[in-house]
Amino acid sequence: MTTSTETTPIEKPKRNYNILFGLTLLALLVLLWIALSLATPSFASGINIANLLRQGSMIAILAVGQTFVIITGGIDLSVGAIVGFCTVIVAMLINAGFPVWLAVLATLALGVAIGLFHGFGIVKMGLPPFIITLATLTSLRGIGLLMTNGNSISIKNDAFSEFSRNSFLGVPNLFWMVILVAIPAYIFLHHSRWGRYLFSVGSNAEASRLSGVNVNRTIYLAYTLSALCAAFVGVLLASRIGIGNPTQAEGWELQAIASSVIGGTSLFGAIGSVHGPLLGAFILATINNGANLLNVNSFWQRIITGALIIVIVYFDGLRRRGK
Amino acid sequence: MILSTLDGHDHPAPDAAVPGQPILELKGLEKKYIGTHALKPVDLAFKVGEIHAIVGENGAGKSTLIKLLTGVIPRTSGEVFWDGKPVALATPNEAIALGINAVHQEVVLCRHLTVAANMFLGEEDTRFGMLQGRTMVQRAQKIIDDLGFNLPAHVMLGDLTIGQQQLIAAARATIRGTRFLIFDEPTAYLTRKETEQLFALIRRLEAEGVTIVYISHRMEEVFELASRVSVLRDGTLVGTRNIAETDDAELVRMMINRSIEQIYHKDHFEPGETIVGAKNLSGKGFEDVSLSVRAGEIVGLYGLIGAGRSEFVLTLYGREKKSAGEIFWNGKPANIRNEHDAMKLGMALAPESRRDQGLCLNLSVGTNLNLPIYKRISSKLLISGAQEKSHAERQIGGLRIKTAGRHALASSLSGGNQQKIVIGKWLNHGAKLFIFDEPTVGVDVGTKAEIYRLFSTLLSKGAGIILISSYLPEVYELADTLHVFRRGRLVASHAHGQASHEEVLTEAIGV
Known part of the structure; x- marks a missing residue:
């Protein structure tokens, strides 16, 4: 056979690419921490580190859910609004006397329902993901404001309110929640067939369909998981600030997308991981925290974040194209 | 040229080319891709003011030839002479500057712009930087009427039928100082009447000294229009004939590969x-x-x-x-x-387009090979890594897929090996x-x-x-x-x- 005797130089497989990129991000994060510890004595204090972890945790969870959606080639703009809306729902349920576990479960179920609605809009109504999630973004804020009349609802349950402020084994509870989400998310994305289908749909939906993959169900799944993560963050936020307020978490969807993209997720789909967005979220949190400690004008924080997105994604693209 | 004065533009007047003289000459023009020899060295001269038909089966090299002539792809070797002078033809702009244009089988224009806007796309009339919409519509209408097409210039291109759009595409090509115009299967979507209108346009261009290359499957059109015809087969120019000295039997014979190679190996089984x-x-x-x-x-x-x-x-x-x-x-x-x-x-389907329907190109070879069977190799939730590996490697070995390994991206493989992945995933499925x-x-x-x-x-x-x-x-x-x-x-x-x-x-x- 002619073809088997030919010796064509063959490209090295890029199997370790994900891990390598993750290590680069981790190095960047550690570098930031070292630099900030040297620059300001208050950075390395236990209180500040705990604070930093709390700040980053909620965006990190949102970013994981967002990443599932982006891998399929979609986008979920509604997550910030879902967070705000769910603080209201969980606050109302608790104040109405429901046990906390039931209030939390009901709120998570609501998240699932919102995600299914997104899937319905995309699959059955043929709406672009950008549009359907943009629509829920504005309407959920509106519904929340209607329900609260624009006021905040104070949560009358101390145990619930303390959860987000407390620590376990010296680590803030909120960060434990990140781990609680990240481990199943990792197994789901990289070791289950549904995770594999997210990638294949994002890479080529038609080829997946012709290979027997249920493309519609995969899309439902991605948006449901993203909304579920957002509802969970809503519960955590309500616990942290002790109130329900529909205008909370304004712009968090963009921070979640930014974290995901900094973490190496491709907005064209089919490329992404779980550790990437987590690292991305904590890099962003570190920049904000460091800038606060260094008394950098908060307007500058936004500019730095924007520049960082451009730089990281540009270098990531260079490496992907040119190896 | 009548048409270029008609549209009021000052295109450089073509040199007074003598009908019958070669305008575009190909010497040993050749194109190789990795693994395929798309066009073997071709020697051919197109004459001023002739209609030159090119026929051949699908995959005979017609599209490759068009792409070379219009500067869409670079040639591997050989020379091209325009008016006796060697030219590079390395970019579409160079081809257009020389006066080489093509009308493609699929209309490549903007459906959401008006007919007039499409006709002057890239050469808009402006005054002080503002578009002169009305003037352009009037000019476009005049050109269309003059060609006898009876189509409105102010409507959206997308509102016309495919055939009408094709006529607009042809009209557009004529107003740009075109001296060499390639039609690639232009009548595939045209009605009989539209075809006649198009032929009238082609004959008119011929009379003005424009060289026409006409590519078609339809023999009757070739005999109706062309003065000469060239036959391509498997990337080789088999021959060129004067239309008066040939018939469709001869052309069909030339188009078909007579030497059936050993590759069509077939065992017979009792159905x-x-x-x-x-x-x-x-x-x-x-x-x-x-x-x-x-x-x-x-x-x-x-x-x-x-x-x-x-x-x-x-x-x-x-x-x-x-x-x-x-x-x-x-x-x-x-x-x-x-x-x-x-x-x-x-059932298993290896679809027509590997790129669009067959493969997830930016995923690994192994993932592609296992895509139809993930359900089978998963226990409840988790994919069995060992089975995923063994199924992928069995096909890579059995089909001799040339790859650095099952983790390599499908896009890094050659076309033939990509096709083997598409087949391999269905062998896995059974x-x-x-x-x-x-x-x-x-x-x-x-x-x-x-x-x-x-x-x-x-x-x-x-x-x-x-x-x-x-x-x-x-x-x-x-x-x-x-x-x-x-x-x-x-x-x-x-x-x-x-x-x-x-x-x-x-x-x-x-x-």
Whole structure:
């Protein structure tokens, strides 16, 4: 056979690419921490580190859910609004006397329902993901404001309110929640067939369909998981600030997308991981925290974040194209 | 030139070229891709003011030639002379600057702009930087009327029929100082009347000294229009004839590869039970098709591109909805609602376009090979890593897929090896009926032979095969039963070797 005797130089497989990129991000994060510890004595204090972890945790969870959606080639703009809306729902349920576990479960179920609605809009109504999630973004804020009349609802349950402020084994509870989400998310994305289908749909939906993959169900799944993560963050936020307020978490969807993209997720789909967005979220949190400690004008924080997105994604693209 | 004065533009007046003198000369023009020799060295001279037809089967190298002449792709070697001077033709802009234009089979214009805006796209009339919309519409209307097309210039291009859009595309090409105009199957979507209008335009350009290259499958058009005709086959220029000195029998003979190579290796098996049957099946793009496939046989579907073959198999596979008729599986009526149902019955489809339908290019070879079977190799939730590995490596080894490993991206492989992945994933799945839609497009000869040998292996295991190909020797040699499609209908069926190449081609073209 002619073809088997030919010796064509063959490209090295890029199997370790994900891990390598993750290590680069981790190095960047550690570098930031070292630099900030040297620059300001208050950075390395236990209180500040705990604070930093709390700040980053909620965006990190949102970013994981967002990443599932982006891998399929979609986008979920509604997550910030879902967070705000769910603080209201969980606050109302608790104040109405429901046990906390039931209030939390009901709120998570609501998240699932919102995600299914997104899937319905995309699959059955043929709406672009950008549009359907943009629509829920504005309407959920509106519904929340209607329900609260624009006021905040104070949560009358101390145990619930303390959860987000407390620590376990010296680590803030909120960060434990990140781990609680990240481990199943990792197994789901990289070791289950549904995770594999997210990638294949994002890479080529038609080829997946012709290979027997249920493309519609995969899309439902991605948006449901993203909304579920957002509802969970809503519960955590309500616990942290002790109130329900529909205008909370304004712009968090963009921070979640930014974290995901900094973490190496491709907005064209089919490329992404779980550790990437987590690292991305904590890099962003570190920049904000460091800038606060260094008394950098908060307007500058936004500019730095924007520049960082451009730089990281540009270098990531260079490496992907040119190896 | 009449047309260039007519549109009021000051295009450089073409040099007073003498009719009959060569305008564009090709010397040893050649194009190689990795693994395929798309165009073997061609020597050809196009003369000023002639209509030169180019005919050949699909994959004969016509598109490659057009792309070289219009600067879309660079040549591998050879020289091109324009008006006696060597030119690089490295970019589309260079070709356009020389006066070389093309009207493609598919309209490549903006559907959401007006007819006038499309005609002057890139050369808009402006005053102080503002678009002169009304002037452009008037000028465009004048050009259209002058050509006798009877179409409005102010409507959206997308509101016209495909045929009318084609006429606009042709009109657009004439107003840009064009001296060399290529028509690629321009009449594929035209009505008879539109075709006449287009021919009138072509003759008028000819009279003005524009050189026309006319590519078509339709023999009657070639004989109606052209003064000379060149035949391409397998990337080789077989010959050029004056139209008066040839006939369609000779051209068809030249188009067909006589030397059937050893690669069409075929073992014969005794056909078994009927696996699948279609009875009066109709759907989008085809009508009233009845055929069946038995275990151990290859059923070939031949026809020109767009004859309805791919639509037929996609409907069989549940991807498209049938509008009438019935599908039988193992003799029983089958209700195939989607691809999943088809797979469960035991069908496998290697689709026409690897890039668009066959592969997830930016995922790994291993993932692609396992895509149809993840359900089987997963326990409840988790994928079995060991099984994923063994299934992938079995196919990589068995099909000799040339790859750095199962973790390499599918996009890093050559076309032939990518095709092997598409086939390999269905071998992993296992099936009774394999549908191969153009399995050897862009595949080198060695891989072709391997794919054909694989067909025999499948048949020996009792599977049936539907083979779609636009390359006649392939289906002709391999198929036990050959069905010919034309314009959405099954027009003829032959047992292996029963009809000649000429007959089959004639049935497909419909001369």
